[in-house]
Amino acid sequence: MVSNFFTGSIPSSMGKLQNSQYLSLARNRLSGQIPSSLGNISQLNRLYLRENNLHGSIPSSLGDCRSLQLMDLSFNNLSGTIPKEVIGLSSLSIFLKLGSNSLTGSLPLEVSNLKNIGGLQLSDNKLSGEIPGAMGNCESLEFLELQNNFFQGTIPPALSNLKVFLSCLIATLCWMRKSRKKSSPKSTLEDPHMKISYAELHKATDGFSSGKLIGVGSYGSVYKGILDHNGRVIAVKVINLQQKGASKSFLAECEALRNIRHRNLVKIITSCSSLDYKGNDFKALVFEFVPNGSLEKWLHLKSDGQHQVRNLSLIQRLNIAIDVASALDYLHHDCQTPIAHCDLKPSNVLLDESMSAHVGDFGLARFLSERTTHFSKNETSSVAIKGSIGYVAPEYGLGGDVSTCGDVYSYGILLLEIFTGRRPTGDMFKDGLSLHEFAKMALPDRVLEIVDPRLLEEEVEEANDSQAFNNLQRREDKRRRMWDCLVSVIRTGVACSVESPKERMQMRDVVMEMHVIKDTFLQAGVHRER
Structure with a gap:
């Protein structure tokens, strides 16, 4: 029943579906409160209520769903505090998502019961207070989102016990007020001062020969090359300036790549804007070569x-x-x-x-x-x-x-x-x-x-x-x-x-x-x- 146009409230009679293991009413237009009777579905394994207009508090009776591995109540208008019975439901082993609501109060100490949970999303609420050091007991936690709340204090040392700790640390860096602005990201250019000439790229690609061609796109061609001075393997995207919009595309790509850095984005080394041997304009982007192709x-x-x-x-x-x-x-x-x-x-x-x-x-x-x-x-x-x-x-x-x-x-x-x-x-x-x-x-x-x-x-x-x-x-x-x-x-x-x-x-x-x-x-x- 996901992604429909259901309106009205969730019937309390749904609590009679005691043998149900999967309940999804996500991405509808449901309003009203979450019925406490859902806690009667003792065999429930997964509960999806995200992206509706539900309001009121989270019923503590959901903590009676002792088989629940996944609960997603995000993107609603839920308010009040997080029930300790819910945040402490030890059966949750996949994720608990309560983000993008209006939840208030502190994070209950019972969060330490989530020893097997993989992901916890509490972002974009109005939660406050300090982060419990007992969260370090959540040893399987890999994804933690706490940003855009009103948390205070320092990062608990106990969080170092968590898996890819770095990911959790990044998430907790946004604890402070929502008005806090992000710092400017570093340039993706490996060496922003590095210069490379047309002649160097021409030599690296054997004169942009067809044997070095590894791809052709809307605004240019990509060649494999080897830099003469250090033997580095590169990919050179030569812009076809005869193509309408190519110059604008080159500028857009330069501007985008100049200020971004991520392990799953191509790594740019530098750019070249010069003249070729015939005196024509020449523009190219130089990337780190990715060996297994597209x-x-x-x-x-x-x-x-x-x-x-x-x-x-x-x-x-x-x-x-x-x-x-x-x-x-x-x-x-x-x-x-x-x-x-x-x-x-x-x-x-x-x-x-x-x-x-x-x-x-x-x-x-x-x-x-x-x-x-x-x-x-x-x-x-x-x-x-x-x-x-x-x-x-x-x-x-x-x-x-x-x-x-x-x-x-x-x-x-x-x-x-x-x-x-x-x-x-x-x-x-x-x-x-x-x-x-x-x-x-x-x-x-x-x-x-x-x-x-x-x-x-x-x-x-x-x-x-x-x-x-x-x-x-x-x-x-x-x-x-x-x-x-x-x-x-x-x-x-x-x-x-x-x-x-x-x-x-x-x-x-x-x-x-x-x-x-x-x-x-x-x-x-x-x-x-x-």
Whole structure:
């Protein structure tokens, strides 16, 4: 019952569904209070009520749902304090999301009971007081969001006991007043004073020979090169200045890359604006070379019909999807000025030697005036947003403003493409059928019919193995885990690529959701092996 237009309040009679394990009323228009009777659903495993108009306090009776592993009440109008019965529900092992409400008071000491929880989101509320040192008992906590509250005091030393402690530390740096402004990010230029000439780039790429060509885009070509003075392997994006809009694209990309730095964005070394040997204008961007090429080449056949040497496993695809989501989350929420990428697609996602993903090509990027869906005041709506057919948000085609919501749409399409292996521009998608609709219609029972067949090859190989063939239960468990994972992924892709921008997820939530999907898949496998 997610993403509909349900109105009114949640019936208290729902508390009679005592054998239900999954309840989702997210992304509707429900109002009123959360009925305390939901605490009677003793078998409830997951509860999604996010993105409604619910108000009032969180009922303490939800603490009676002793099987609950995941609870999401974010993006409502809930007020009052956080019940100790809820924050101390030890069964919560995936995440608890109470962000973007109007909750007040201090964080109860019972938070220390969340020893197995993976993610805790309390951001964008009115919580105050100090952070309990007992939170250090949450040993499995990997994602902690406390920003935009009124917390005071110092970071408890006990937090050092938590997993990737650095991630938690970053989250807690925003404890103070909401009016506190972020400091300017460092330049992404490895050496802002480094100069490189046309002659050096010409030599590094053997005169920009066709043998060094590794990619062609809307506004230029990319060449592999080796710098003569230090032997460093680089990628040189030469701008085609004869193409209309290329100079503006070069400036936009320079401006965007100058002030951003993230592990999942391409790393720029420097730029070159000079004259070539014929006296013509020459502009190029110099990047760190990413050896495994684009995601496009890993997902699809080459133009000559040859197959790729390697296949992407389920875990590799999950990791790539998380990497891309993390990059967009950074651009949308963590830059001093939010940035919309505007051209996300597989050919703009590069894979390094460890198969980590890096988002590139910021030639269409736009700076936004605030964390909303509007243009910057310094830009005009006459700026053409071309994007790429199949990935561009539908509102852009209707003259809609540039927004982070547009990137979310593109990500949703990309996510569906990663796991189905189908381009959104494929021959089958016509007469009103889109990749979004194709995936939506398959949920949930027919998901295995639409996913990339290569994802199932490993299972087939295992079934042909005599030893595995005798272990039918093990194969069935693995197939069930895979099905659960793929249903969740496809559902996320569909939720991101809905037509209405207001109905799409935010990238911060997408990142957490994708981590949960991956962790649930891996943890279920470990438990069943045991």
